[in-house]
Amino acid sequence: xxxxxxxxxxxxxxxxxxxxxxxxxxxxxxxxxxxxxxxxxxxxxxxxxxxxxxxxxxxxxxxxxxxxxxxxxxxxxxxxxxxxxxxxxxxxxxxxxxxxxxxxxxxxxxxxxxxxxxxxxxxxxxxxxxxxxxxxx
Numbered sequence: 001x002x003x004x005x006x007x008x009x010x011x012x013x014x015x016x017x018x019x020x021x022x023x024x025x026x027x028x029x030x031x032x033x034x035x036x037x038x039x040x041x042x043x044x045x046x047x048x049x050x051x052x053x054x055x056x057x058x059x060x061x062x063x064x065x066x067x068x069x070x071x072x073x074x075x076x077x078x079x080x081x082x083x084x085x086x087x088x089x090x091x092x093x094x095x096x097x098x099x100x101x102x103x104x105x106x107x108x109x110x111x112x113x114x115x116x117x118x119x120x121x122x123x124x125x126x127x128x129x130x131x132x133x134x135x136x137x
Contacts, residue, residue: 012088012100015059018073023064025122027087029057029103031132055103055130057085063121074111074123081107085127094135106130 013021033050040047064070077083085103094100106127115121 010087010089011091012086013059014084014086015073016077016083018068020061020070020073023062023070024059025062026060027057029055029085029087029101029127031055031101031103031134053131055106055132056126056128057103057106058124058126059085061123061125063123070123074108074125077108078111079107079109081105081129083108083127083130094137096136098136100135102133102135103127104131104133 010021010024010027012019013024013027032054034052034054035048036051038047038049039045061070061074066072082104083106085106086100087103088094088098088100090098092098107129108125108127111123111125113123
């Protein structure tokens with residue numbers, strides 16, 4: 001069976017409507033649903049169904065300061081609980097080979113700021129909660 005290998009480099013990453021893919025060095029997210037038991041009398045084992053959607057993720061962004069910058073964007077989203085994050089694999093319209101994930105109403109609770117001698121400054125932020133949609137149309 002033939003396999004296709006892809007360069008791990010999304011074409012588009014927006015946070016709160018601001019395009020930040022040129023300042024992003026890493027993103028990872030786990031999307032799913034809480035498992036709920038639907039086991040009934042007479043079942044031979046536990047049965048499960050999907051409950052509420054789950055979202056957990058991290059983003060690493062190079063520090064940039066000023067109006068419309070990485071830092072300003074993050075500062076505006078901290079603690080809001082309504083942040084939208086959109087990730088698309090390649091440029092162009094979403095399709096089966098170019099999925100786009102939209103995470104809505106997620107929480108960025110904080111953003112740690114640190115400085116290290118001789119290194120580029122980065123913001124490593126986490127987000128959790130909200131809903132998600134995978135668009136392949």
